[in-house]
Amino acid sequence: MATLTIKNSVVGSVSLVGRWTTERLTNLGAFGRYIYEIFRQACTPPIRWDLIFQQLEFVGNQSLNIIILTGFFTGAVFALQIGGIFQIFRAESIMGAATAKALTREMAPLMTAFLLTGRAGSAMTAEISTMRVNEQVDAMEAMAVDPIHYLVVPRLIASMLIIPLLCAIFIFVGTFGAFVTGVAVFDVDVGIFIDRIKWMVDARDIFNGLEKAFVFSIIIASIACRYGLNASGGAKGVGRATTTSVVMTLLVILFCDVFITYVQLRL
Amino acid sequence: MTSIITFKNITKRFGARAVLDHLDLEIPRGKITFIVGKSGEGKSVTIKHIMGLLKPDEGRIIVDGIDITDFEQEELRQYRKKFGMLFQQAALFDSMTVGENVLFPLKEHTKLPLDEMLKRVEMTLAQVGLPNMQHKFPTELSTGEKKRVGLARALVSRPEIILYDEPTTGMDPLVSEMIDELIVRVNAEIEGITSIVISHDLKAALATGEYIIFLYKGKIALAGAPKDFKSTKDPVVRQFFSGKVEGPMEFL
Ligand SMILES: Nc1ncnc2c1ncn2[C@@H]1O[C@H](COP(=O)(O)OP(=O)(O)OP(=O)(O)O)[C@@H](O)[C@H]1O
Numbered sequence: 342m343a344t345l346t347i348k349n350s351v352v353g354s355v356s357l358v359g360r361w362t363t364e365r366l367t368n369l370g371a372f373g374r375y376i377y378e379i380f381r382q383a384c385t386p387p388i389r390w391d392l393i394f395q396q397l398e399f400v401g402n403q404s405l406n407i408i409i410l411t412g413f414f415t416g417a418v419f420a421l422q423i424g425g426i427f428q429i430f431r432a433e434s435i436m437g438a439a440t441a442k443a444l445t446r447e448m449a450p451l452m453t454a455f456l457l458t459g460r461a462g463s464a465m466t467a468e469i470s471t472m473r474v475n476e477q478v479d480a481m482e483a484m485a486v487d488p489i490h491y492l493v494v495p496r497l498i499a500s501m502l503i504i505p506l507l508c509a510i511f512i513f514v515g516t517f518g519a520f521v522t523g524v525a526v527f528d529v530d531v532g533i534f535i536d537r538i539k540w541m542v543d544a545r546d547i548f549n550g551l552e553k554a555f556v557f558s559i560i561i562a563s564i565a566c567r568y569g570l571n572a573s574g575g576a577k578g579v580g581r582a583t584t585t586s587v588v589m590t591l592l593v594i595l596f597c598d599v600f601i602t603y604v605q606l607r608l
Numbered sequence: 609m610t611s612i613i614t615f616k617n618i619t620k621r622f623g624a625r626a627v628l629d630h631l632d633l634e635i636p637r638g639k640i641t642f643i644v645g646k647s648g649e650g651k652s653v654t655i656k657h658i659m660g661l662l663k664p665d666e667g668r669i670i671v672d673g674i675d676i677t678d679f680e681q682e683e684l685r686q687y688r689k690k691f692g693m694l695f696q697q698a699a700l701f702d703s704m705t706v707g708e709n710v711l712f713p714l715k716e717h718t719k720l721p722l723d724e725m726l727k728r729v730e731m732t733l734a735q736v737g738l739p740n741m742q743h744k745f746p747t748e749l750s751t752g753e754k755k756r757v758g759l760a761r762a763l764v765s766r767p768e769i770i771l772y773d774e775p776t777t778g779m780d781p782l783v784s785e786m787i788d789e790l791i792v793r794v795n796a797e798i799e800g801i802t803s804i805v806i807s808h809d810l811k812a813a814l815a816t817g818e819y820i821i822f823l824y825k826g827k828i829a830l831a832g833a834p835k836d837f838k839s840t841k842d843p844v845v846r847q848f849f850s851g852k853v854e855g856p857m858e859f860l
């Protein structure tokens with residue numbers, strides 16, 4: 342009797358794991374097809390310039406303030422933290438360079454992506470899922486317009502163009518924040534501060550940072566739109582889709598960040 | 609009767625419940641067909657199958673002699689160009705004005721010059737009794753007004769087949785009458801157009817319909833001309849006509 346119960350529960354949990362894995366793989370397969378469909382639709386004319394500009398304005402312009410504000414304080418605070426450590430070794434002249442390096446390679450792309458997930462990604466999911474549950478997406482399909490072409494592609498293109506740019510602004514403003522801390526708190530010489538940055542941060546760092554921002558922009562827009570299009574069940578469904586989409590985006594970004602960093606450092 | 613749309617043995621389940629249960633259905637070409645049945649009987653589901661917005665679990669759907677059941681996205685997109693559809697909740701795009709909503713199908717699928725398109729939009733909105741509404745947003749409209757904008761959006765591209773999901777629900781008797789007349793006029797004026805109307809309003813179905821399909825329990829209880837309905841002995845159909853709760857009809 343007891344062995345039977347154990348056997349049953351073992352069989353039960355194995356099949357549960359099996360089912361879970363199958364589900365994940367099916368989801369992954371569906372997501373792969375979705376990504377393929379986006380790129381196919383992106384290559385299908387017409388290019389919807391008006392919608393792309395609308396999204397550029399929404400994703401870019403409306404996120405600029407928060408990027409500048411966050412960038413400045415991130416750079417200033419980071420410089421404050423490591424400045425204290427470098428001071429012990431009388432190496433405070435390179436604190437600006439260290440901050441700039443960290444910002445460029447890691448913090449700026451990651452923070453920009455997180456901010457944009459909360460600011461733009463969530464809004465994309467909310468907007469598209471509202472259209473889904475109100476049958477507006479069905480209406481669009483009924484009028485022979487592909488929702489991926491009309492809703493997803495412009496959002497993706499706009500994100501791919503503007504998020505790396507926002508990341509570059511983040512790097513610049515963040516370094517300025519570090520500069521302010523360096524000069525005001527640690528009394529670093531302006532010339533040396535800039536000189537050390539030039540010495541430590543090269544074009545490749547910047548390229549690697551923007552590369553990350555570019556990949557993150559694809560993740561943000563594609564996941565946000567996906568959860569929007571798949572929403573169901575009224576206002577509650579919209580809320581659920583938005584929350585899940587944000588959490589999922591952040592997790593995927595973190596996972597890809599490790600992966601990209603590894604590849605970038607090995608190459 | 610030559611039919612333009614044929615359902616062969618269509619079954620559609622949501623969960624355990626078969627909303628359409630081995631349904632065979634034929635819709636005549638060039639006529640006004642009414643699909644009638646009580647709430648939740650699968651009327652909206654039926655026309656979503658016609659548009660390929662839902663796929664059946666079993667059975668085939670033939671439209672214009674072509675089996676559309678397994679159409680892929682791209683084929684469906686081409687296929688849908690011959691349709692105009694009014695959704696039950698209108699399904700207007702919130703982010704666009706009334707004018708832009710009605711302009712949408714024209715802008716997507718015709719190469720007319722813009723002023724020509726705008727003229728057509730204006731004319732169609734006037735037809736549904738909403739002149740000078742172009743610059744309002746859907747959220748500023750009443751349910752009945754939204755419905756009429758949806759109607760204009762369905763009509764503006766002059767489709768071959770037009771599907772109306774409860775076009776007069778939520779409207780006062782005068783506007784209802786106007787819409788019914790519009791449906792008849794559109795069907796008479798546009799050569800070869802087929803109109804499919806979903807309705808609760810049996811009086812309207814008998815007055816405007818040329819062919820009526822009565823759905824009950826996922827199947828057809830009765831299909832025929834209005835005179836067949838007036839003379840029917842089918843107890844369920846008669847009960848629906850009388851509007852009484854007592855009778856053989858089962859409520860879920
Ligand atoms: N997408 C869906 N998911 C799950 N169930 C659905 C879906 N669409 C419809 N149903 C179910 O199918 C049944 C028929 O729905 P349908 O909308 O076709 O009814 P109807 O005949 O149009 O009713 P009404 O006159 O109230 O509009 C309902 O019980 C509904 O709950």
Ligand SMILES: [Mg+2]
Nearest residue numbers: 651652696773
């Ligand atoms: Mg309905």
